Amino acid sequence: MQVLVLGGHGKVARYLTPLLLDRAWNVTSVVRNPKHEDDIMSLGKGRKGKVNVLVSSLDQVKSASDARKILDTVSPDYVVWSAGAGGKGGPASTIAVDQEAAKHFLSASFASAYVSKFLMVSYLGCRRNKPIWMSDDDWAALMHVKTEALPTYVKAKLEADEYMTALVAKRKTDTSAHPLQAINLRPGFLIDAPATRKVQLGRTAGRGSVTREDVAIVADQLLVSADAEGWIDLINGDVPVEVAVQKVGKEKNDAVEGEDVKGMVRRFFP
Ligand SMILES: NC(=O)c1ccc[n+]([C@@H]2O[C@H](COP(=O)([O-])OP(=O)(O)OC[C@H]3O[C@@H](n4cnc5c(N)ncnc54)[C@H](OP(=O)(O)O)[C@@H]3O)[C@@H](O)[C@H]2O)c1
Secondary structure: OEEEOOOOOHHHHHHHHHHHOOOEEEEEEEOOOOOHHHHHHHHHOOOOOOOEEOOOHHOOOOOOOHHHHHHHOOOOOEEEEEOOOOOHHHHHHHHHHHHHHHHHHHHHHHHHOOOOOOEEEEEOOOOOOOOOOOOOHHHHHHHHHHHHHHHHHHHHHHHHHHHHHHHHHHHHHOOOOOOOOOEEEOOOOEEEOOOOEEEEEOOOOOOOOEEEHHHHHHHHHHHHHHOOOOEEEEEEOOOEHHHHHHHHHHHHHOOOOOHHHHHHHHHHHO
């Protein structure tokens, strides 16, 4: 199994990479700074799989064909998007990376003959409508982030999420398309603390944090799951990760419920 990890030097990605390597999967980690190569290579020491580094700046990915060139150098089975401009470089950089480059990698992956899973690390607050399982207070807190605290970030990530969802819906009508498992993992506020291995997963409360290590543990297990698909929200909770991942795969309670999926398809594929 070959996995391409975009945003490879990010904190979540650096927890995730050794987990994937321990499955005897090979990882190509895409970083923009050549100085990060040693850090990534050191993650591979003593692991079953092989890691290698591809230096590329995602803000230079301006089209699906640019993304395709990167994909084609690796021909990955699975693609993980865990990149994010993180507010550095201002709104333009956020749009270029979190929105545009993410969409180009989605387009190229869905069009490729070899990608069979795409896992996007998104954010719990990326949605337009209050879902029925969320309290008014939680929704108000998410809307504060969306409209006041991080408007460009949420707009950019929501656009990529909706594009992904539209691609999935469109693909369902294309009988010639090969199966592609599309997983939109949507953590709440990320914190740097040791993993608890206990989560709320699928449809969760709107407010809550999750450790970056737990995000990586969940992502690793979702990549192994044959069933997990759709929008999967994540915060720390009291259910063991293994149980929670199995449950979201089996029950298919897609947290996209309440959003206008047909509208997404019409918007992106008029
Ligand atoms: N912070 C939160 O509370 C929160 C909540 C929910 C979801 N998320 C999302 O979770 C994901 C992972 O988070 P994290 O904490 O691991 O983030 P992180 O540590 O900031 O990692 C993001 C990675 O993206 C890379 N990157 C940024 N711009 C790039 C570019 N132009 N070209 C190539 N790489 C670029 C960064 O590279 P450098 O190492 O060179 O800077 C960094 O390694 C992100 O998508 C984030 O948006 C965050």
